[in-house]
Structure formats: structure tokens, C-alpha cells
Amino acid sequence: MKKVGIVGITGQIGTLLEKLLRDSVDFSFGGGISSETSPTNFRDIVQNCDILVDFSRPAATIHAVELASRYGVPLVSGTTGIASSDFEKICNYSRYIPILHCANFSEGIQLMAILLRKCSAVLSDFDFSVVDRHHRRKKDAPSGTALFLAEQVEQKAQIVSLRSGDVPGDHICDFCGDAEMLSISHRILNREVFAKGALKCASWLINQKPGMYSMLNYLEEKIGDRWR
Numbered sequence: 001m002k003k004v005g006i007v008g009i010t011g012q013i014g015t016l017l018e019k020l021l022r023d024s025v026d027f028s029f030g031g032g033i034s035s036e037t038s039p040t041n042f043r044d045i046v047q048n049c050d051i052l053v054d055f056s057r058p059a060a061t062i063h064a065v066e067l068a069s070r071y072g073v074p075l076v077s078g079t080t081g082i083a084s085s086d087f088e089k090i091c092n093y094s095r096y097i098p099i100l101h102c103a104n105f106s107e108g109i110q111l112m113a114i115l116l117r118k119c120s121a122v123l124s125d126f127d128f129s130v131v132d133r134h135h136r137r138k139k140d141a142p143s144g145t146a147l148f149l150a151e152q153v154e155q156k157a158q159i160v161s162l163r164s165g166d167v168p169g170d171h172i173c174d175f176c177g178d179a180e181m182l183s184i185s186h187r188i189l190n191r192e193v194f195a196k197g198a199l200k201c202a203s204w205l206i207n208q209k210p211g212m213y214s215m216l217n218y219l220e221e222k223i224g225d226r227w228r
């Protein structure tokens with residue numbers, strides 16, 4: 001069984017990942033990293049694992065990517081709020097290891113992205129907006145998912161972020177014209193979907209060559225032309 005190191009082990013998603021690994025037939029738990037982990041332990045865990053899965057904070061993600069590239073360990077990351085200059089650094093490390101970054105590991109959101117691209121091409125004179133609603137503890141706004149959805153359309157996106165309660169993630173995308181509006185919405189019902197999606201991507205990524213990947217690369221290979 002391949003050993004998975006979890007960066008962000010004490011977090012909402014890290015805790016779920018550890019639970020899923022206990023029941024996994026493909027993966028075992030290789031070690032967990034939190035803000036309390038010493039630099040030596042951080043390095044030892046990376047060195048000892050076959051793949052890393054990261055749901056943490058940008059600073060921890062960058063450090064994990066540096067170590068992963070040093071020891072040839074593929075890395076799946078769901079951390080959001082990464083500055084574009086730091087994201088460039090991460091992309092540079094993908095010359096040495098396979099890295100998959102995704103702002104939302106739900107298959108529904110990935111399908112929504114594909115639908116948005118199609119709608120945007122036809123409704124080019126409509127205004128486009130995204131409402132992103134998440135739990136009140138979320139650090140970044142707009143959400144990584146809202147930014148990802150906005151990237152799919154040709155129109156300039158207006159994004160509104162709401163932070164309330166314990167909402168795992170709701171996104172409503174509207175194309176609004178003079179006489180009609182098309183809305184596409186998605187709701188996460190259980191955070192486990194993120195952890196499960198990240199592990200599916202990990203199973204796929206472990207067999208890829210060095211490079212920068214997204215969840216769409218994994219899904220397109222899995223589902224093929226039915227998504228186009």
C-alpha cells in the first residue's frame with residue numbers, strides 16, 4: 001500500500017482524510033503535518049511517504065512542495081488563497097514531480113466549470129456573477145472555487161462572498177441578460193466529498209510524469225469525451 005502524508009492533519013479536511021485512509025485498500029497513513037510539526041519531522045514525513053495530500057495554508061504548501069520535489073514525492077494540494085507569485089513557484093517545482101492543484105475536489109464543481117465555458121461562449125453579451133458562501137472561519141475571500149469558476153468565462157465576473165455559519169461551500173453562477181437569467185448552482189452537503197476527491201486524484205497522480213495537473217485532467221481521462 002502506498003503511504004500518504006497529510007499536510008494539515010489537524011484541520012477540517014485533514015481529519016477526514018486520515019479517517020478515509022484507515023478504511024482504504026490502496027493507501028495507508030504515512031504521517032501528518034500541522035503547524036506544530038518541527039522542521040525535522042516535516043522533512044522525515046515527506047521523505048517517508050509515497051505521496052502528499054495537502055489541505056493547509058499557503059506557507060505550509062510552499063514548504064511541502066519544496067521538500068516533495070527534493071525527495072521526488074508527488075503532491076496533491078487543495079489549499080486556497082495562494083498568491084499568484086507563490087503559485088508560479090509551485091508550478092516551477094512541477095518540472096521535477098507531478099503536482100495536482102485544485103480549488104474544489106468535488107466532481108460537481110468541475111462539471112459546473114465545463115458548463116460555464118459552454119454557456120459563456122453563447123451568452124457573450126450577458127453579465128456574469130458568482131455568489132460564494134462559506135463557513136465563517138474561512139480565511140480567503142473570494143473563495144478559490146469562485147476564482148476558478150470566474151476563470152472559465154469570457155465575461156468579467158462580479159464576485160460576492162458571504163461568510164456565515166458552518167456552510168461547507170455553496171456557489172451560484174448567474175448569466176443575466178436584459179430579459180432572462182440563467183443560473184447554475186452547486187452545494188456541498190458534506191466535506192467528505194473534498195477528501196474523497198483528493199484521494200481519487202492521488203491514485204491517478206501517483207502514476208503521472210512530472211508536470212502541473214488539475215482535477216479536470218484526471219476527470220477527462222476517466223470520463224473522456226462525454227464531458228466535452
Ligand SMILES: NC(=O)c1ccc[n+]([C@@H]2O[C@H](COP(=O)([O-])OP(=O)(O)OC[C@H]3O[C@@H](n4cnc5c(N)ncnc54)[C@H](OP(=O)(O)O)[C@@H]3O)[C@@H](O)[C@H]2O)c1
Pocket residue numbers: 007008009010011012013014033034035036055056057059060077078079080081102103104105106194
Ligand atoms: N480544494 C478543496 O476542495 C478544498 C476544500 C476545503 C478546503 N480547502 C482549503 O484547504 C485549506 C485547509 O482547509 P481546512 O478547512 O481543513 O482548514 P483548517 O481546518 O484551518 O486546517 C488547516 C490545517 O493546516 C495546518 N497548518 C496551518 N499552518 C501550517 C503551517 N505553517 N505548517 C503546517 N501546517 C499548517 C493546521 O495546523 P494547526 O491545527 O496546527 O494550525 C491545520 O492542520 C484551506 O486553504 C481551504 O480553503 C480546499
